Amino acid sequence: MRCTVFGTGYLGATHAACMAELGHDVVGVDVDPGKVAKLADGVVPFYEPGLDEVLQRNLAAGRLRFTTDYEDAAAHADVHFLGVGTPQKKGEYGADLKYVHAVVDTLVPMLERPAMIVGKSTVPVGTAAALGIRARALTDIDVEVAWNPEFLREGFAVQDTLRPDRLVLGLDRTRERADWVEQHIRDIYADLIDAEIPFLLTDLATAELVKVSANAFLATKISFINAVSEVCEATGADVTMLADALGYDARIGRRFLNAGLGFGGGCLPKDIRAFMARSGELGADHAVAFLREVDNINMRRRTKVVDMAARACGGSLLGANVAVLGAAFKPESDDVRDSPALNVAGMIQLHGAVVTVYDPKAVENSRRVFPTLNYATSVAEACDRADVVLVLTEWNEFTDLTPADLEPVVRSRSIIDGRNCLDRHAWRDAGWVYAGLGTP
Structure with missing residues (x-):
């Protein structure tokens, strides 16, 4: 299948290369021409074990290319993965969604046939539904928004994409084309589903909450043992043995x-x-x-x-x-x-x-x-x-x-x-x- 991936940072570059590794025809899109040029030359602009081999193999096979041209991307596929950053706002706790909004605002007016935007980025709950409203206000063409959160660990990102411990897809079931979106995503991940990797269908809000809840739980577990280590320091106990x-x-x-x-x-x-x-x-x-x-x-x-x-x-x-x-x-x-x-x-x-x-x-x-x-x-x-x-x-x-x-x-x-x-x-x-x- 054909798909695009918007954003070529840790998440986007890994997802693009690994979707090509699964046999799909993939275009990676970024507004940074320097980053695009490096990736097009087979150079990963950050350190991630194993990713350079996957990138180079799929560039050579013709299944993967990179561009800054949104029109090219809009014409290439009906499935558009969204993998841009959602950094913390300066001076606030909340997530900055400007990069997410920029992709939607630029891509959607260029679409010429029904398409889906499939979010990978970690976003506040409610973002996907709001993006659907935002996208459909920009065009008369049917645009669907789904959410397929990533669960990558840096250092293991290739493994976590090609053999994840679960796949989660959030859909808006009030939309008539929800089944169309589901089938396309099932086709893209067919090899993983055939390998009996759990595939969970949820609503949009649940899919958005899965990743942030997992991170909150891990952070809590780490801080719990560090809190206990403070007690160990006060008593002479050994937190490692504990x-x-x-x-x-x-x-x-x-x-x-x-x-x-x-x-x-x-x-x-x-x-x-x-x-x-x-x-x-x-x-x-x-x-x-x-x-x-x-x-x-x-x-x-x-x-x-x-x-x-x-x-x-x-x-x-x-x-x-x-x-x-x-x-x-x-x-x-x-x-x-x-x-x-x-x-x-x-x-x-x-x-x-x-x-x-x-x-x-x-x-x-x-x-x-x-x-x-x-x-x-x-x-x-x-x-x-x-x-x-x-x-x-x-x-x-x-x-x-x-x-x-x-x-x-x-x-x-x-x-x-x-x-x-x-x-x-x-x-x-x-x-x-x-x-x-x-x-x-």
């Missing part, structure tokens, strides 16, 4: 119970805030009031690590040399949006320290956000004459470190494990001062 014990309970499970620096990235923080904002607009803010404390706990972890760094340097960071290992918000990604690691590095610098950051993939993105920090090209360079080393993103390159790797270069044998990902006994046995979060 989490292992909790994880054996089938009702709870072990995943996302890793205490540490907390969550970040382009989804969880802004999505839970947008969820709170939209719930307030609907008069249901009391129902998600707990998310404000989830957010507070998460941000409190960052200042905790800054305080730990100051204690490691004798009570003051002024003039200290601090090595920060990790800048991306998670391993296997170069994404530094709302990165706890980079935020901590910036706060430590504001306290007067000389901060040197190393990350295997995120240095260039970090430099654009925090140009005043020092950046290294290796662990050894970052840790040269360091008074304290902070491990803030759990890349394998960092979790595999041994005390012998760093002893020749550091000034003080002091390490803060912001992800509880190191063997604290091995470091202490080697004579290092080790500090973790929620661990004795």
Whole structure:
């Protein structure tokens, strides 16, 4: 089948390439000519394992191309996926839908036959219905709006698109062509449905709420164990052992119970805030009031690590040399949006320290956000004459470190494990001062 994907960021580029991998004829559309040129040349403008191979394979096969031309896209297909960003509004909690609206306002007047806009982006509940009204006000042609939320994890985005754990499609059943929309989406995902991946049909509002509810739940689970880690710190208990014990309970499970620096990235923080904002607009803010404390706990972890760094340097960071290992918000990604690691590095610098950051993939993105920090090209360079080393993103390159790797270069044998990902006994046995979060 033919389809288009509007937006070529993490979501859109991955979705476009993977729809081509499923055998469809796909056009990716973006207003950024530089991004389009890179993708057309087979270059992924961000780090996502495996995506470059999928992109290049389908460009070569002729199933995938990229353009800035909306008219070209409008003529190409009847199915138009919407994968643009919905960032947090400046100075507010709510989601900024200007990119979503821009696609609809530009595309719809160019349509010459009945078409569907299928949302992938994470949006406030009620957006899809409003977009349907907005689209049909722009044309006499029948335009349907459906919602098919994404559930991508950065670092696993290709896998999560080609073999998701579920497919959700929200439809407006009051529309006569709802069955037409459903059949087209079933055809596009036929291989996945044949592979017995669950396909859930819902109304529009439910489909919109699935993704943001999932993110809110994960954020709550992460902040829960981080709150418990604060109690562990006050009592001498071990949050890692505690989490292992909790994880054996089938009702709870072990995943996302890793205490540490907390969550970040382009989804969880802004999505839970947008969820709170939209719930307030609907008069249901009391129902998600707990998310404000989830957010507070998460941000409190960052200042905790800054305080730990100051204690490691004798009570003051002024003039200290601090090595920060990790800048991306998670391993296997170069994404530094709302990165706890980079935020901590910036706060430590504001306290007067000389901060040197190393990350295997995120240095260039970090430099654009925090140009005043020092950046290294290796662990050894970052840790040269360091008074304290902070491990803030759990890349394998960092979790595999041994005390012998760093002893020749550091000034003080002091390490803060912001992800509880190191063997604290091995470091202490080697004579290092080790500090973790929620661990004795």
